[in-house]
Structures are given as structure tokens and as C-alpha cells.
Amino acid sequence: MPRQEAVARAKNFKEVALGYTPAMAAEEAGRCIQCPKRPCVAGCPVNIDIPEFIKAVRDGKMAEAVTVLKKTNALPGVCGRVCPQESQCEAQCTLLKQKAPVAIGRLERYVADWERENKAAMPPGAALPPPTGKKVAVIGSGPSGLTVAAELAKKGHAVSIFEALHVGGGVLMYGIPEFRLPKEIVQNEINFVKSLGAELVLDAVIGKCDTIDELLAGGYDAVFLGTGAGLPMFLNIPGENANGIYSANEWLTRTNLMKAYLFPNYDTPLKVGKKVAVIGGGNVAMDAARCALRLGAAEVYIVYRRSEAELPARKEEVENAMEEGIIFKFLTNPTKFLGDGKGWVTGMECIQMELGEPDASGRRRPIAKAGSEFVMNIDTAVVALGTTPNPLIAATTIGLKTTGHGTVVADETTGKTVKDKVWAGGDIVTGAATVISAMGAGKRAAADIDKYLMGKK
Amino acid sequence: MLTKDEKGERIPLTIADSDAKAGTVTIVFMEVGKTTRELGLLQTGDSIMSLTGPLGLPTHIENYGTVVCVAGGFAVAPVMPIARAMKQAGNKVISILGARNKELIFWEDELRSVSDKLIVTTDDGTYGRKGLVTEPLKEILESGEKIGLVVAIGPSIMMKFCAKTTQPFGVKTIVSLNPVMVDGTGMCGCCRVVVGGQTKFACVDGPDFDAHQVDWDLLAARQRTYLEEEKQAMENWQCQCGKHS
Numbered sequence: 221m222p223r224q225e226a227v228a229r230a231k232n233f234k235e236v237a238l239g240y241t242p243a244m245a246a247e248e249a250g251r252c253i254q255c256p257k258r259p260c261v262a263g264c265p266v267n268i269d270i271p272e273f274i275k276a277v278r279d280g281k282m283a284e285a286v287t288v289l290k291k292t293n294a295l296p297g298v299c300g301r302v303c304p305q306e307s308q309c310e311a312q313c314t315l316l317k318q319k320a321p322v323a324i325g326r327l328e329r330y331v332a333d334w335e336r337e338n339k340a341a342m343p344p345g346a347a348l349p350p351p352t353g354k355k356v357a358v359i360g361s362g363p364s365g366l367t368v369a370a371e372l373a374k375k376g377h378a379v380s381i382f383e384a385l386h387v388g389g390g391v392l393m394y395g396i397p398e399f400r401l402p403k404e405i406v407q408n409e410i411n412f413v414k415s416l417g418a419e420l421v422l423d424a425v426i427g428k429c430d431t432i433d434e435l436l437a438g439g440y441d442a443v444f445l446g447t448g449a450g451l452p453m454f455l456n457i458p459g460e461n462a463n464g465i466y467s468a469n470e471w472l473t474r475t476n477l478m479k480a481y482l483f484p485n486y487d488t489p490l491k492v493g494k495k496v497a498v499i500g501g502g503n504v505a506m507d508a509a510r511c512a513l514r515l516g517a518a519e520v521y522i523v524y525r526r527s528e529a530e531l532p533a534r535k536e537e538v539e540n541a542m543e544e545g546i547i548f549k550f551l552t553n554p555t556k557f558l559g560d561g562k563g564w565v566t567g568m569e570c571i572q573m574e575l576g577e578p579d580a581s582g583r584r585r586p587i588a589k590a591g592s593e594f595v596m597n598i599d600t601a602v603v604a605l606g607t608t609p610n611p612l613i614a615a616t617t618i619g620l621k622t623t624g625h626g627t628v629v630a631d632e633t634t635g636k637t638v639k640d641k642v643w644a645g646g647d648i649v650t651g652a653a654t655v656i657s658a659m660g661a662g663k664r665a666a667a668d669i670d671k672y673l674m675g676k677k
Numbered sequence: 678m679l680t681k682d683e684k685g686e687r688i689p690l691t692i693a694d695s696d697a698k699a700g701t702v703t704i705v706f707m708e709v710g711k712t713t714r715e716l717g718l719l720q721t722g723d724s725i726m727s728l729t730g731p732l733g734l735p736t737h738i739e740n741y742g743t744v745v746c747v748a749g750g751f752a753v754a755p756v757m758p759i760a761r762a763m764k765q766a767g768n769k770v771i772s773i774l775g776a777r778n779k780e781l782i783f784w785e786d787e788l789r790s791v792s793d794k795l796i797v798t799t800d801d802g803t804y805g806r807k808g809l810v811t812e813p814l815k816e817i818l819e820s821g822e823k824i825g826l827v828v829a830i831g832p833s834i835m836m837k838f839c840a841k842t843t844q845p846f847g848v849k850t851i852v853s854l855n856p857v858m859v860d861g862t863g864m865c866g867c868c869r870v871v872v873g874g875q876t877k878f879a880c881v882d883g884p885d886f887d888a889h890q891v892d893w894d895l896l897a898a899r900q901r902t903y904l905e906e907e908k909q910a911m912e913n914w915q916c917q918c919g920k921h922s
Contacts, residue, residue, distance in 0.1 A: 454866065463899060484909055
């Protein structure tokens with residue numbers, strides 16, 4: 221897959237992966253042997269008919285490829301860019317043990333992009349069934365909410381999606397950077413969901429403007445909770461509230477949602493120093509670090525308490541980050557932030573770690589090496605340790621069961637919660653995970669909600 | 678939280694009044710920077726892109742006996758609904774309204790209408806009593822009258838000094854903290870304040886907090902984070918306005 225060259229791309233917010241040309245797409249699609257076992261389909265959290273859409277690409281039948289893809293996946297432009305295909309469909313590919321798995325993700329992206337650029341060439345979509353008269357409230361317009369809305373709208377139910385922010389998309393808009401997932405693509409996917417008949421209500425903070433019980437009393441037959449995991453975790457070490465120290469959520473929201481990289485043309489600023497330390501090792505940490513570079517930082521560090529092997533981020537994102545010149549400091553844990561006495565951070569005291577026995581997560585436990593403290597001189601820090609669900613919904617909804625981590629308890633297969641007429645899926649149930657697993661949960665919940673609404677449960 | 682247009686920033690402003698029948702909310706703002714000046718140029722019939730609320734926790738209303746409400750400048754807007762609710766809950770309400778000068782005194786009659794007593798001060802003496810709001814506040818506390826609660830809302834320096842004034846008297850004092858905010862729903866932590874040694878998000882845990890527990894220095898420091906950018910935005914905007922006029 222052609223990419224923008226590392227040095228140049230670290231200075232702009234344009235997409236890094238440039239996408240296949242038609243010739244490349246046809247060639248790659250031709251590699252698929254259309255094997256009868258089709259293990260790739262089961263490897264996909266939303267069970268896309270992968271061999272079918274690939275065959276259509278191989279045969280140059282692009283409109284058909286789009287139709288096959290969109291039958292099961294409402295957000296192909298998103299998935300083709302941010303799914304960890306290497307651990308999903310491609311990991312199951314029959315060709316995995318031979319040469320290399322078929323680049324299913326790249327092909328998905330190619331098809332979605334083709335559709336966006338060739339709307340006129342697409343036949344009109346299948347007619348929607350007659351309205352069922354049932355109303356569903358979807359809370360949150362992130363990947364799980366959008367998926368539920370699309371699936372239920374396709375069945376003829378009246379869906380209203382309630383979004384707290386002033387623009388739809390959830391983490392697709394505020395979290396994932398422009399250079400990994402262009403916001404224009406996200407809005408295009410949302411428009412598709414709306415074209416199926418779903419209504420998007422912005423600036424609606426459920427739990428404040430209306431409660432779940434008020435929605436149910438007001439005429440909604442079912443509610444789906446897709447509010448994600450938007451509460452940031454901090455280190456809780458001294459000095460963490462100094463100026464120049466951000467949660468990754470704030471850093472990414474200012475940058476991607478509010479377009480701080482275009483200040484002062486856009487009004488929201490972001491203070492980026494010369495030496496930025498991003499604490500954490502997941503996809504969010506990589507995103508934050510790569511944004512820092514593009515925002516003008518001279519030196520950007522990833523500070524992670526375990527070693528490279530334990531990094532939870534996608535290998536592709538780690539590679540991209542390293543190529544762009546981000547410095548990885550492994551086996552390092554911050555203990556304290558230092559300041560200039562006027563409220564600004566000037567340094568981060570760290571301690572070196574070594575790996576011991578595996579902990580509850582199955583990864584080797586990091587243990588501090590006594591006497592190995594040192595100071596990193598930094599003027600900006602981004603804390604990317606992870607997120608948990610925003611407590612607002614649980615706090616304002618009677619009868620919901622939650623866990624100690626703040627997640628909502630829901631059935632794994634159906635997404636049904638213990639509260640009557642309420643389902644949940646995505647990060648609010650699992651804790652911070654992936655876009656595609658949220659979509660998978662959305663599909664399962666939508667199927668169950670449909671069964672319930674049509675009296676088949 | 679309010680956003681003027683697609684390129685605008687999200688800013689927190691208080692809903693000072695509302696009329697459910699008419700379907701309106703009233704928001705009062707001071708023109709201090711680019712966004713508020715742009716808002717000031719809007720005419721009746723114009724629209725803004727986004728308004729969401731109410732956010733944060735509602736002010737706790739109770740019959741404390743006697744409540745002193747202190748409003749600094751345009752903060753009379755968030756004080757108004759509180760004073761009104763306290764009065765309706767059976768409190769005797771003593772209000773103090775202070776501003777730098779006569780021009781900045783706002784909603785004086787409105788505040789008087791929900792108070793048993795209103796004292797107006799201006800720093801320069803151009804209206805009402807010359808001096809700062811803390812002076813009549815101290816006098817009320819020194820008079821021996823039993824005060825159940827003090828509510829003080831205004832610039833952070835004013836709230837800080839109200840807190841310092843009431844502390845020796847041990848009177849419960851509530852302030853409404855005003856750090857920089859982005860989403861206003863608890864997802865980013867920009868609005869972190871420290872109260873009683875603990876980090877809180879002003880947007881979801883507040884904005885009301887116990888004044889005697891607030892780390893005022895931290896609040897002031899964090900409010901200064903974007904001074905440079907605010908200045909730059911204003912200069913850019915004024916320059917552009919100059920070109921169009």
C-alpha cells in the first residue's frame with residue numbers, strides 16, 4: 221500500500237495511506253482463490269461476505285462490490301482504514317501460511333472510496349420496507365450507535381440517534397486523527413445512515429437533557445446505549461494538573477474534532493511545546509504522538525512502562541510512528557511532574573522498570589527498579605493510559621447494572637441489559653476497544669431489538 | 678456549551694433564565710475576546726451552530742435561614758436564578774452586586790426584586806457604594822447576623838477574596854468555578870480543578886464547589902494557559918474586520 225513518505229507526512233494531517241490504484245486493486249483481488257471454506261468471513265466481527273466483494277472487484281464490477289459490502293457493513297470507509305484486519309479476517313485467510321493473506325482491508329477501503337467518488341454510477345439503493353411504527357432511541361453516534369441505527373432503519377423502524385457533541389461520529393471524529401481517518405469520510409458514512417431514514421439529534425446530552433426513563437415514557441419502544449468510554453484516566457501523580465499536561469482525549473478532541481491544527485483559522489487552540497512526552501502504548505498514544513509531530517513539536521516521545529513486545533497498539537501504527545521519528549522510551553514510568561513555579565510543566569521524573577511475572581492481563585508485570593530515577597525535560601505531556609465509560613448514563617438511569625470499572629452489564633450475544641427495553645454495546649460494555657468490535661456489538665443488539673419490537677422474542 | 682459556527686470554539690456560559698412556554702433561554706455574556714465579540718455582533722433572527730445544556734450539577738437550594746449572594750459584574754446572570762430560588766425556598770436573601778464602574782452594573786433591579794436587601798458597589802465609586810464587594814460582605818458577617826450560606830460568583834480573584842473573607846467566620850461558602858472547558862460533559866479533563874486536595878472536573882462535578890477548599894492558584898494558572906492564543910485570535914479578527922469595513 222503506497223504511503224506518504226515519512227518525513228513529509230509527519231508535517232501534514234493528510235492521510236498517510238494513499239490507497240490502491242485500480243490496477244493494484246484488481247491484482248490483489250485476483251490473489252483471492254475464492255476458497256470454499258471462507259474462514260475470513262467468520263474472522264470479521266460483522267461477517268462481511270468477503271469473497272463475494274473481492275470477486276466483484278476482481279471482475280471490475282465495482283457497484284456490485286459496494287452493494288455486497290454495504291449489505292453487512294454500514295461504515296466500510298471507516299473499517300477499511302481503522303480495523304485491525306491483521307488480527308481478524310486476514311489472520312484467518314487460507315493464504316496466510318503460503319505467501320501472504322489477501323489484503324482484505326486495503327480492498328475494502330478501495331471499494332468504499334470508489335463509492336464515495338462514483339456516487340452517480342451506483343444504482344438506487346434497495347427500497348426501505350414500510351414503517352413498522354416502532355421508535356428506537358440510540359444514545360451516541362459513534363460506531364456502535366451508527367451501526368444499530370443503520371440496521372434498524374433498514375428494517376423500517378423509526379430511529380433517533382442522540383449525540384452529545386455538535387457533530388456526529390463519536391470517537392471517529394474526536395479520537396482518530398485526520399491522517400488516519402479523514403473526517404469528510406466519517407460524515408459521508410453518517411449521511412448514508414441518515415439516508416436510510418435515521419434521524420441524528422445533535423447537542424443532546426442524554427442523562428442531562430432527558431433521561432433514559434423519560435425517553436421511554438415519551439414514546440420510544442427501545443433504547444440502545446452506545447455512549448462509549450470517554451472518561452480519561454490520569455496517572456494521579458504529583459504535578460499532573462500543571463499547564464501543558466493533557467489527557468489524550470483533550471489533546472485529540474482539540475486537534476481532530478475542533479481542528480486546532482488550523483488555528484487561528486479555526487478558533488480552538490492547542491498549546492504544543494517543543495518536547496512532548498506521550499505516556500501510554502496503545503493506539504491512542506500513537507495517535508497523540510503522531511499528532512504532536514504534525515502540530516510542530518521538535519521531539520516526541522512515547523513513554524511506556526513495559527517493553528516493545530507488550531505494546532497494545534497496532535503494529536502498523538507503531539511502525540508508522542517510528543518511521544516518523546517518534547522516540548520510544550520503553551520500561552519507563554513517570555512518578556512526578558516538575559514545574560517552573562508559574563504553573564507550567566518543565567519536566568517529568570521517571571523510574572526505570574523491569575518485567576516480572578505476568579499480571580491479571582496476562583502481560584508481564586512492570587516492576588520499578590529502585591534507584592533508577594531520572595528526569596526527562598519536557599514542556600508538554602499527554603496522558604494516554606486509557607479510558608472508561610462516562611458515568612453520566614449509569615448515574616441517571618435507574619435499574620442499570622454496572623461493574624466496578626464503570627461498564628454497563630449486557631448479554632454478550634444480544635446486548636440486552638437488565639433494564640427493561642434497554643440494550644447496550646461497544647465500549648460502554650467492554651471498556652475501550654475497537655471500532656469494529658463496537659460495530660459487531662451493534663449488529664447483534666440491533667438483531668435482538670428487532671426481534672423484540674416485532675414480538676418475536 | 679455554546680459554539681457559534683463550524684470554525685468556532687466551544688465555550689461555557691450560564692443559563693441565567695428560561696421560559697418554557699416561549700421556548701427560550703437567556704444567556705448573558707461579557708465581550709472579552711474574539712468569540713464573545715462575534716456573538717455581540719449577532720442580530721435578532723441570527724442563529725448559532727450549537728447550544729447544549731443544562732450541564733453540570735444544579736445548585737443545591739435549601740432553607741438556610743439567611744443567604745448572602747455576591748455577584749461580581751456580569752456574574753449577576755448566574756447569581757439571579759440562585760437568589761430567586763433561595764428566596765422561594767424561604768431564605769432571607771441579602772445580595773451584593775459589585776462592578777468596576779457604573780457602566781458595568783447590570784440587572785440591578787432584577788436582583789433587587791428577588792432580594793430582601795441589595796447593596797451595590799463600584800470600585801471607582803461612580804455608582805452605589807465605593808469599594809469592593811468583600812467590604813459589605815465582611816460588615817454583614819461582623820454584624821453578628823446569622824448567615825447560613827454565602828454564594829459568590831464572579832471573576833476567580835473576586836471569588837477567592839470572598840472565600841478568604843468568609844473563612845474566619847466559618848460560614849459555608851459556595852463558588853461557581855470557571856476554568857477553560859472544551860466538551861463540558863466530562864470527557865477531556867481540561868476543566869480540572871483541585872478542591873480539598875482532590876482533582877475534580879468542574880464541568881461534571883461542579884461548577885459549584887466549597888470555596889474554602891478550592892486551590893485558587895491552580896485555577897488562576899490554568900485559566901492563563903491560552904492567553905497568547907486569545908490575544909492572537911483577537912488581533913487576527915480585528916485585522917480582518919478592518920479589511921471588511
